[in-house]
């Protein structure tokens with residue numbers, strides 16, 4: 001409540017002084033537990049802002065909406081640490097100018113919400129470095145543990161079964177702040193690189209392509225996983241890729257605005273386990 | 277006195293139907309998802325959930341459907357059609373909104389071009405609906421001239437008795453009658469009390485909404501942008517919807533042979549209306565959301581005299597950004613026509 005009030009006041013200050021044209025936050029949704037994105041442009045809208053432990057979705061994807069930042073005006077946004085990491089990646093990949101983004105950082109533990117110190121992405125580098133120091137989630141998740149214990153065949157069978165439900169809605173892509181391509185590879189049809197049908201092959205192609213495109217870029221916000229209407233546990237795929245790039249290349253996605261994309265750069269010390 | 281199917285006879289019924297060559301489908305729940313799927317025993321059914329996550333559409337209009345196989349030869353192209361499946365089915369425990377959804381799409385798939393895949397599956401399927409005794413905050417059938425005990429689209433309607441004892445049987449079509457002949461001796465006469473149907477409060481006045489949608493001036497209203505600003509265009513509202521019926525035809529294969537398929541498509545996608553030139557008449561997400569609402573409550577009823585929405589609420593239930601038909605129509609019903 002305290003953080004919510006503090007942030008509402010700060011949003012109004014920024015709007016009153018014309019320092020931002022809009023703040024992207026959360027408001028009450030259609031059920032007690034749901035929060036929905038809110039675009040604040042007025043004091044009345046600022047009063048609708050809600051900040052509590054149910055504010056889960058990563059809102060960073062809205063920043064790359066076509067035309068939003070092209071007038072060079074500033075936009076405020078409510079972000080958890082993963083959201084701030086996505087701002088760093090978007091900046092590193094030249095998708096936005098981080099100086100235009102005013103961050104209302106927050107984190108939650110249990111039902112408690114705490115404000116994070118800082119307003120510009122670089123203010124949070126200490127925090128993000130400290131997250132990197134914690135090894136990537138070998139989470140206590142029972143399903144993740146089960147997947148980790150599987151041998152290759154079992155794991156293949158597990159994912160084949162999960163992917164069999166995929167309906168190729170691409171909600172995972174649309175919900176992902178890192179999937180900002182104006183034309184996704186699955187939408188390229190001259191030639192059609194990836195089958196559009198959601199049969200076994202098409203579903204594998206899609207989910208594997210997305211896993212590779214997210215390797216070293218996924219910040220683990222869980223947007224894809226929550227958006228999937230058929231409940232495929234997509235978070236595990238990307239968490240596993242994050243773990244691989246961390247172990248192989250000491251790469252933790254979104255540490256800075258100058259971080260090089262792991263699959264598009266090399267270092268002479270990179271491990272070469274795949275070169276015989 | 278009414279005819280009753282008692283719950284403890286259901287396993288027998290299933291066995292009879294299966295013996296008569298019918299595949300029995302119904303609402304099934306797994307750890308990950310609930311949907312309509314083939315079952316073998318009464319215990320496979322999920323009658324507890326308000327409704328399955330996936331709609332009944334999947335059984336009639338699958339996400340991907342092979343239509344023909346082609347081979348390009350020196351001087352000719354050989355093609356071979358995939359015949360529509362010939363599988364007699366009974367879908368037991370359909371929700372009335374799902375059954376109504378089928379009736380809604382019948383008007384389209386049986387219109388100028390007869391979609392043989394849809395029609396064949398419809399002709400081979402008996403829909404046995406169960407009136408809803410449970411609803412959630414997202415259900416909106418009552419706002420759409422339907423109800424938790426609507427019989428539209430059903431061949432048989434079952435009304436649950438109190439304490440899950442069974443169902444009162446109401447045969448509605450010849451197809452339903454025929455399917456229930458096979459189990460006639462398992463039915464009993466009785467006068468057990470019927471459980472009250474679910475209360476689904478009306479959420480908006482549909483006529484007011486339709487009048488607003490029909491006013492051409494409102495096509496360019498600022499309302500569309502405001503209401504859909506948070507839509508991320510994921511399309512899952514259309515894919516879970518029992519009445520959304522858009523598809524795309526794709527050839528898959530190599531240079532000389534392949535399969536032509538009919539795959540779901542959605543007006544929520546930017547690519548849906550993209551021209552080869554690169555021009556897109558629905559360039560923004562708000563134009564796409566407007567299409568979804570206009571199509572369901574203005575264009576479709578204009579052509580077929582029925583709304584293309586049966587009020588199942590799936591679109592709102594699963595939208596990742598908490599949008600949906602209800603919010604939009606509620607807001608429209610407060611606007612000046």
Ligand code: SF4
Nearest residue numbers: 166167169170172228
């Ligand atoms: S959101 Fe789920 S169903 Fe949709 S394309 Fe992604 S994995 Fe498939």
Ligand code: SF4
Nearest residue numbers: 507508510511513595
């Ligand atoms: S309304 Fe919701 S479910 Fe539908 S396309 Fe938009 S974000 Fe996706």
Ligand code: SF4
Nearest residue numbers: 517585586588589591
């Ligand atoms: S538009 Fe929404 S409520 Fe209506 S039938 Fe489709 S999914 Fe159900």
Ligand code: SF4
Nearest residue numbers: 520521522543568571
């Ligand atoms: S709402 Fe969109 S996807 Fe659904 S039937 Fe209409 S045009 Fe097609």
